[in-house]
Amino acid sequence: xxxxxxxxLGVFAGVHLAQCGPRSPVQGRxxxxxxxxxxxxxxxxxxxLVKAQIFSSERGPAxxxxxxxxxxxxxxxxxxxxxxxxxDGLPVxxxxxxxxxxxxxxxxxxxxxxxxxxxxxxGKTTLKDLVNGR
Amino acid sequence: xxxxxxxxLGVFAGVHLAQCGPRSPVQGRxxxxxxxxxxxxxxxxxxxLVKAQIFSSERGPAxxxxxxxxxxxxxxxxxxxxxxxxxDGLPVxxxxxxxxxxxxxxxxxxxxxxxxxxxxxxGKTTLKDLVNGR
DNA sequence: GGCGATTTACTCGGATAAGCATTGTCCGAGTCAGAAGGG
DNA sequence: CCCTTCTGACTCGGACAATGCTTATCCGAGTAAATCGCC
Numbered sequence: 490x491x492x493x494x495x496x497x498l499g500v501f502a503g504v505h506l507a508q509c510g511p512r513s514p515v516q517g518r519x520x521x522x523x524x525x526x527x528x529x530x531x532x533x534x535x536x537x538l539v540k541a542q543i544f545s546s547e548r549g550p551a552x553x554x555x556x557x558x559x560x561x562x563x564x565x566x567x568x569x570x571x572x573x574x575x576x577d578g579l580p581v582x583x584x585x586x587x588x589x590x591x592x593x594x595x596x597x598x599x600x601x602x603x604x605x606x607x608x609x610x611x612g613k614t615t616l617k618d619l620v621n622g623r
Numbered sequence: 624x625x626x627x628x629x630x631x632l633g634v635f636a637g638v639h640l641a642q643c644g645p646r647s648p649v650q651g652r653x654x655x656x657x658x659x660x661x662x663x664x665x666x667x668x669x670x671x672l673v674k675a676q677i678f679s680s681e682r683g684p685a686x687x688x689x690x691x692x693x694x695x696x697x698x699x700x701x702x703x704x705x706x707x708x709x710x711d712g713l714p715v716x717x718x719x720x721x722x723x724x725x726x727x728x729x730x731x732x733x734x735x736x737x738x739x740x741x742x743x744x745x746g747k748t749t750l751k752d753l754v755n756g757r
Numbered sequence: 758g759g760c761g762a763t764t765t766a767c768t769c770g771g772a773t774a775a776g777c778a779t780t781g782t783c784c785g786a787g788t789c790a791g792a793a794g795g796g
Numbered sequence: 797c798c799c800t801t802c803t804g805a806c807t808c809g810g811a812c813a814a815t816g817c818t819t820a821t822c823c824g825a826g827t828a829a830a831t832c833g834c835c
Contacts, residue, residue, distance in 0.1 A: 549789030591756030622725030
């Protein structure tokens with residue numbers, strides 16, 4: 490039941506961009522400094538979000554990162570799934586455990602209930618919600 | 624958003640014991656064989672559940688493991704928390720990330736909502752539920 | 758037959774290795790803006 | 797004044813090291829039942 494540090498960094502980087510508004514691009518260095526996290530690592534995360542079409546980036550001096558959409562249109566789910574991969578799958582190791590059909594399907598039921606709830610909750614929360622503490 | 628393999632093994636071991644009914648103790652070897660998992664590793668998990676007062680164990684020949692309570696009284700939550708530790712805590716790394724108070728508390732809110740739901744769901748599901756596929 | 762010593766089969770507990778995902782670092786290449794320099 | 801070249805600052809992308817958690821293995825110690833042997 491946990492979310493990785495990288496996901497949190499992605500989310501808060503998004504918050505930072507949202508707070509900067511639709512001004513000119515924000516440099517990776519500035520974001521890293523603001524979050525208090527190593528530059529090279531953060532940039533790797535930002536790049537994943539660029540590839541996922543959530544952020545955009547510009548090169549050269551005066552380059553940097555920007556939100557592609559309105560902060561109210563970007564859900565935490567998009568960000569988290571762009572970084573950790575899809576959330577909804579059943580764990581792989583289940584296939585390697587032998588047990589009664591009943592027990593296994595019951596377990597899978599409970600498991601996917603949890604995931605569905607998490608997905609829907611993350612999908613409902615946007616960057617805008619976080620900026621105006623909710 | 625995931626549960627470890629060890630937790631699943633603990634749960635299915637409990638299911639196995641429940642299926643055996645309140646007969647004499649079941650050997651670790653038998654459970655491991657039934658689940659198709661390495662003996663030494665499984666026993667380590669079983670021991671954690673013994674320490675958590677969920678299973679009981681007897682030594683010597685004809686020894687083995689048993690449920691301490693009725694299968695209907697043992698929730699998945701007990702088992703999972705005995706193995707992975709408490710579920711409800713916020714992730715530690717949050718303290719190492721600098722961001723606005725609003726954003727952080729919003730994130731924590733969403734996070735603990737997910738955990739509360741997972742806890743309540745796991746708390747409602749018992750070994751008995753899994754034995755009679757539900 | 759009875760009683761104690763020995764064997765046996767199991768759990769307990771700690772130590773430790775192997776695997777794997779996450780986190781973090783490094784460097785070369787691409788790119789663009791602005792500065793420098795030459796005509 | 798204009799065009800070209802150079803330089804610097806930044807992102808991109810891949811490769812790779814370090815760290816930490818999960819999974820798995822190993823072994824000695826404790827324990828209790830069953831067996832064996834001796835009286």
